[in-house]
Amino acid sequence: MTDATAPQEQFPIDVILARRGLRHHTLGPTGRRVYCDRLDNLLGLRGRFCYIHDRPDGQPISDPVAVEVLVGEQPVSTKRAAVYWYPSHLYRRTTQHGLRIQEYKFITEDDVICDQIEFTNESDQAVTVTVHTSSGALVEAARVGKDGIAGGWRTYEQTVRMILAAPARADSSNRVLKTEVELQVGESTSMLAALAVADTPANAQRSLQRWMQHEDPLLAHRRRYQAWYDDNxxxxxxxxxxxxxxxxxxxxxxxxxxxxxxxxxxxxxxxxxxxxxxxxxxxxxxxxxxxxxxxxxxxxxxxxxxxxxxxxxxxxxxxxxxxxxxxxxxxxxxxxxxxxxxxxxxxxxxxxxxxxxxxxxxxxxxxxxxxxxxxxxxxxxxxxxxxxxxxxxxxxxxxxxxxxxxxxxxxxxxxxxxxxxxxxxxxxxxxxxxxxxxxxxxxxxxxxxxxxxxxxxxxxxxxxxxxxxxxxxxxxxxxxxxxxxxxxxxxxxxxxxxxxxxxxxxxxxxxxxxxxxxxxxxxxxxxxxxxxxxxxxxxxxxxxxxxxxxxxxxxxxxxxxxxxxxxxxxxxxxxxxxxxxxxxxxxxxxxxxxxxxxxxxxxxxxxxxxxxxxxxxxxxxxxxxxxxxxxxxxxxxxxxxxxIPDEGREVTVDPLCDGWSWFRLEGVGYRGHEISIVYETRKTDRAYDDVEPGLTVMVDGQVAAYAPDRTSLVVQMPFRKPKPATDVSSQEVPGQSDIEQ
The missing domain is CATH 1.50.10.10 (Glycosyltransferase)
Structure with missing residues (x-):
């Protein structure tokens, strides 16, 4: 199941920047090498994806995860859907023939292109749902195990290996993975269709297994994605x-x-x-x-x-x-x-x-x-x-x-x-x-x-x-x-x-x-x-x-x-x-x-x-x-x-925010320390109650300087021993002849 009920306060970057619609066909998350250039409004992840670059002489990853759904014998049209864009993923929902389809689309940091899909039978009778999963990126492909198709090519002088994985019946081909599920009235089920992209088959398999084994891959991905912002x-x-x-x-x-x-x-x-x-x-x-x-x-x-x-x-x-x-x-x-x-x-x-x-x-x-x-x-x-x-x-x-x-x-x-x-x-x-x-x-x-x-x-x-x-x-x-x-x-x-x-x-x-x-x-x-x-x-x-x-x-x-x-x-x-x-x-x-x-x-x-x-x-x-x-x-x-960054052990804080009644900047990494700056004008409606009105500078959690008004403060930074220097005194420096002159 997806993380639809997970507390949204866990993911503030998604809350702050969420918006409705396709957002110019962009996908927020990117991997170390893989990203989306254009995401089409279709089932699965279709469109133009790229491996490292997007040069005309390179090989794009076209329609990396293509999904087709049938309810009984009726195909699900892909043109109408509600779409919500988040930095960490894209959510797409459509209901046809009594079947609600919710998709959560994302790229993991280790280059796995994922479509986590949830099916819910909202009709008044049991239905058979058939899912066909394929990839336009796998031009020459071979089956890998029961639920996989593998292939690859070379681009930008690099070897690219890919493995597509999705639930599959035994009669699936080396082009399409097929699965079928019976849903009773009100019943739901979910599946993950994913394409792992790497430089070797072993690395692609390793990344793919890491995400396929998660009970909720989307939740795991959103936590890792948010952690980048929290940590940095x-x-x-x-x-x-x-x-x-x-x-x-x-x-x-x-x-x-x-x-x-x-x-x-x-x-x-x-x-x-x-x-x-x-x-x-x-x-x-x-x-x-x-x-x-x-x-x-x-x-x-x-x-x-x-x-x-x-x-x-x-x-x-x-x-x-x-x-x-x-x-x-x-x-x-x-x-x-x-x-x-x-x-x-x-x-x-x-x-x-x-x-x-x-x-x-x-x-x-x-x-x-x-x-x-x-x-x-x-x-x-x-x-x-x-x-x-x-x-x-x-x-x-x-x-x-x-x-x-x-x-x-x-x-x-x-x-x-x-x-x-x-x-x-x-x-x-x-x-x-x-x-x-x-x-x-x-x-x-x-x-x-x-x-x-x-x-x-x-x-x-x-x-x-x-x-x-x-x-x-x-x-x-x-x-x-x-x-x-x-x-x-x-x-x-x-x-x-x-x-x-x-x-x-x-x-x-x-x-x-x-x-x-x-x-x-x-x-x-x-x-x-x-x-x-x-x-x-x-x-x-x-x-x-x-x-x-x-x-x-x-x-x-x-x-x-x-x-x-x-x-x-x-x-x-x-x-x-x-x-x-x-x-x-x-x-x-x-x-x-x-x-x-x-x-x-x-x-x-x-x-x-x-x-x-x-x-x-x-x-x-x-x-x-x-x-x-x-x-x-x-x-x-x-x-x-x-x-104001400086070469020495002093740092100057001189805000020029004439027009703001308050601000708070916390956790700035600076020369091995953490600096926080809080400013609030002297007004009755207080924004913060943990500092006095005025300008406060903290270093490593301790107040280092304070002024009752917005002004320039000089703070002495704690000493931290630098790395030992390499002897460069005898090294030749480009332009040395000019210096001698």
Whole structure:
């Protein structure tokens, strides 16, 4: 029997995010290698499932568990059913010919695709129910035992073995498992039909037996699925219910996009950019924001695994590359005409950010060398005129179709590209240099740290000297050949603030006037990626001005969660590091609520769904559902709740939540300890009675700091002995010759 009567409070992630309907034909749970790309509204689990990736040259798992039911001689139609979607499973119910059929569909963490089915006779007479179970994935198959069919194939240079299991009569074939049951009036029975997918027949058999022997496989699965959230995710709630719900949705987003195949180039846990629409791989563009987010999961192997995957596949010239199990992608020197050199952003800065939260001395040693090699590669390949301002190489960057590239061609076509040095990529490079310096400093290598600190200062100075237009009061991209401004005001002109490359000078603060102006970047669903004043502006994705295009990758006005994530960083750092009054904590807090509301469907607060990009006028989302191309929970931790990671034994807590009456953040794993932060304004309606009104910081369950109002607190962290360091003093470091000079 199923767990329909199990107390729902056991599964809070399902309670918080449950919704009615097919939810764009998605299935919430995913395995280490297997996931659902499209689930059809049919009996069984039909549709397109994938093994590790979804490339066109790969072999999909089509209709992995196909179920046909007959009541007597009458087939059950599969078109009408009530469907309820949960993060852990999908529930489907239909009643025909007096037979109620309830299905619970899920994928286990060890890659078993399950359909737990319950039949109930609601008619006024006994019925015979016949069930045929097959799998479209088993092209060449053979019987295994009484109740199984086995088969397999190769894809992505990997061997795939599958076993389908369901109750079967002796006359079942090697294609279809048949069973039959008599049900009296009011009688119920249940069965499990499942397809196990693994790299060997023995592993597939082992996983299958583990789930077939459970009295209630669904209940066991839901408990294991919920345990991932309980074990990994800090707990958070606040006075804005939409933000609270978004917090838990973002952790679902991380779990949904997690893979751990332990194969080929992905030998450690990795978070994909998405599992729909061709994004099922490690992408260097989104990896930094993903790392910023998942570093707050308690299991350090998740963020450390991301770092190791990118370091282990780092190219010989030093750039990081997109990852599949069987290949990598990236710019190869000397290979002219490479149509897709890959993306290169601020992975080194994200590496260091993750290691601030979960330190690991040995990993830091390897990361410092990897980050150094990356910085040297960027200087060589992307800084052709040696001014520390980077040219990303045209369209091959996150912001593919940005109007600044077409500025010098009167915006006539989105493929008219000018070689530009851009403020976003230069700010990323600055952040990488600072992070590399911090890594060497953490290893006690002061000479290397000073060298990269010096480079970072020169990079920041170059950004302010060459990209700041005193006339317009904004950072612009510049033409690489002569330094002329591409006077197209894009939101990425504020990215230098996000990474601390701009000094505290009133001259620069006015740039945020454009961000907050409804005539420029502040659309009804902010923020526009390009000012309304640009001739190519369109708030609607897939348009260049009024001309419709065949791609949503337009950054000429649509709202992108990616950009919003970095703009929150810019506003937050402006509030903390600059003496200005234009951007306030109230504005930032209100925007975080609006940002959360946008990442819902049709402004429905009960249906969170993050897409690639949004129409800034209507809030309509476009592109891949459950798209992990941004950060949000990281911004909640660091800016709204105020926890600022640091290299030393002090931690600063400085909440910027002006607009919330209360919040509670508990169980944050930080440098081997657990931090909790509770804030409540001094009002008569108390949210909590276990702490005093005001701001309370706890470390390992003990109050470490308190203030009666929202303010900045400095907390001394307890000492924890680090791992012994490996001697790297004699190791050659990429770029060492430059350091000597």
């Amino acid at each position: 995710c800090p707990r958070f709630e606040c006075s804005d219910a939409t933000v609270t719900r978004m917090w838990w949705y973002r952790w679902f987003l991380a779990r949904h996009n997690l893979v751990d195949p332990e194969l080929g180039h992905i030998s450690h846990p990795l978070f994909y950019e998405g599992k729909h629409g061709g994004y099922a791989r490690g992408v260097t563009a989104s990896a930094p924001l993903i790392l910023n987010e998942v570093r707050w999961l308690r299991d350090a192997s998740l963020s450390h695994g991301m770092i190791r995957n990118y370091m282990h596949t780092q190219s010989s010239h030093g750039l990081y590359r997109d990852l599949w199990v069987d290949r990598v992608r990236g710019l190869e020197p000397g290979r002219e005409g490479n149509p897709d050199p890959g993306y290169e952003e601020f992975l080194p800065a994200a590496f260091m950010g993750a290691l601030l939260v979960h330190p690991d001395r040995e990993l830091l040693e390897h990361a410092a060398q990897s980050m150094t090699a990356n910085s040297e590669a960027l200087r060589k390949l992307r800084d052709c005129n040696n001014n520390l301002l980077l040219n990303p190489g045209g369209h091959h960057m996150t912001q593919e179709h940005a109007p600044s590239f077409a500025h010098f061609h009167d915006y006539s076509d989105w493929y008219d590209y000018t070689e530009l040095e851009r403020p976003d990529y230069s700010a990323f490079f600055y952040a990488n240099l600072r992070a590399t310096a911090a890594a060497w400093r953490g290893l006690g290598r002061s000479r290397e740290a000073q060298w990269f600190d010096g480079l970072a200062k020169r990079c920041a100075a170059a950004i302010c000297e060459h990209m700041w237009d005193t006339q317009d009061g904004y950072f612009y991209a510049i033409r690489e050949s002569d330094g002329e401004f591409a006077r197209c005001r894009e939101a990425n002109g504020l990215f230098p603030f996000a990474f601390g490359a701009v000094p505290d000078d009133p001259e620069y603060h006015g740039a945020f006037v454009h961000l907050l102006s409804e005539e420029e970047l502040f659309t009804p669903w902010p923020f526009a990626t390009t000012s309304r004043q640009c001739p190519a502006f369109s708030a609607r994705p897939g348009h260049w001005g009024w001309e419709k295009k065949d791609s949503y990758c337009t950054w000429n006005g649509p709202t992108w969660p990616y950009t919003n994530s970095i703009l929150v960083e810019a506003m937050g750092r402006l509030l903390r590091e600059h003496n200005q009054h234009l951007v306030t904590a109230e504005i930032l807090c209100a925007f975080m609520g609006k940002f959360a509301a946008m990442m819902h469907e049709s402004e429905d607060a009960g249906s969170p769904m993050v897409r690639e990009c949004y129409d800034g006028e209507t809030g309509e989302g476009f592109g891949c559902p459950d798209y992990f191309h941004s950060s949000y929970n990281d911004l909640i931790v660091r800016f709204m709740c105020g926890l």
